[in-house]
Amino acid sequence: MLTLKVITENKEEVIRRLAKKRFNGAEIIEQVVELDAKRRALQTTLDANSAEMNNLSKVIGDLFKQGKQAAAADAKTKTAELKETIKTLSVELDSTEKKLNELLVTIPNLPHESVPEGKGAEDNLVERTGGMMPNLPEDAMPHWDLAKKYDLIDFEMGVKITGAGFPVYKGKGARLQRALINFFLDNAREAGYLEVQPPYVVNAASGYGTGQLPDKEDQMYHCQIDDFYLIPTAEVPVTNMYRDVILQESELPVKNTAYSACFRREAGSYGKDVRGLNRLHQFDKVEIVRIDTPEHSYESLTEMVNYVQTLVDKLELPWRILRLCGGDMSFTSAITFDFEVFAAAQKRWLEVSSVSNFESYQANRLKCRFKSEDKKTQLCHTLNGSALALPRIVAALLENNQTPDGILIPKALVPYTGFESI
RNA sequence: GGAGAGAUGGCAGAGUGGUCGAUUGCGGCGGUCUUGAAAACCGUUGUACCGCAAGGUACCAGGGGUUCGAAUCCCUUUCUCUCCGCCA
Incomplete structure (x- = not known):
């Protein structure tokens, strides 16, 4: 707040x-x-x-x-x-x-001066683009058909054992998940982020700390007996490590990365948005989190955006970065850059990352502060970003890399998958 | 899940009704000494709110109560530890 x-x-x-x-x-x-x-x-x-x-x-x-x-x-x-x-x-x-x-708590964060005016997604500014658009034949298959053809993901099995939006990954599909998680974590570690493995369920205090509660309560799965919430992102447990903490300025910026499964109820979603891997109730994501001084936080933001760009480049996907307009930004964010990759069979841009600076908005509720060199205690700035969310990356990889001889795995990923094609 | 013990400042650990925001030790910071360091010695060292300031108020896990007065007594919630049970 x-x-x-x-x-x-x-x-x-x-x-x-x-x-x-x-x-x-x-x-x-x-x-x-x-x-x-x-x-x-x-x-x-x-x-x-x-x-x-x-x-x-x-x-x-x-x-x-x-x-x-x-x-x-x-x-x-x-x-x-x-x-x-x-x-x-x-x-x-x-x-x-x-x-x-x-x-x-009902007043949203102030948008940064560089945030463009606008009502919704159509007003976001394309910041920059990269990667190569694939040339697919007209009969190219969307990823849900490919997943079935190569027996990579069983959506129906997920429905049987849980419900819609909880897919079962199988064989090379499962191995691809594991490969991507390790690929993202290794890259983050090499970029200086400390890897942490947090709990996937949190208490209410943590939900309030990062702002999921009280307003987004219906987007989280709630274990009522123990009053625990399934995390919608690793941001929640990782950021809450710094709740009620006073850091030394010399410790900043804090750079953490975490893999977690993420759980979202996605109440109100429907139609083509939820087809295949486009929107799930449970998915995997590697998150990066930073705690920084107000003076340095925008430098950190730039580093994070540039870092995420290296990931989509290594995966050889066509990408673009959007600077979100005021109307499309989240409640708590001061500025947000979205990464989208192009899924060439669906012919759609899919959001795979969202990198934000919350400035002191989140830190104020968390009471995450630091003691500066001159002994003054003040609020930190917090930032986070996906690096990256898996399902839509998988969707784009499957669709864009399909050939008559199978689906090709990007070179950077082969050491992690152990196979060059599906 | 059952029984018992506990929760005090960055950490350890005193404190069982007023002189306690809290003894002491360690750690941190500043200094003396030293070519430098260590040791020793001296000083200092929580957070928030109100106030122009002087200063005041609150906080001893959380909430409630008793009392003129509570870290201290009572109730309650949560958490931790030990033993037993169960178990990857």
């Missing part, structure tokens, strides 16, 4: 910048400013009353020690009223802070 300081000190600017995200903040910002003023006034009077109470208690203690029972009893009667006042004030302060917090 945004910090109160930012909101109260730059009210007009905040409202203006929120508009780019198509969020009308005029009214809510006004409420926040009012509640904050109320909160401060309450805090001041509450503190004064508490101070008086503390003094009085000390006095009573002293009187008892000196054996002046009557005077002590007399002083005691005064505390009753104070006690009542303190109770009232702190209840009011609590409810004010709660209301304030409830408002704050």
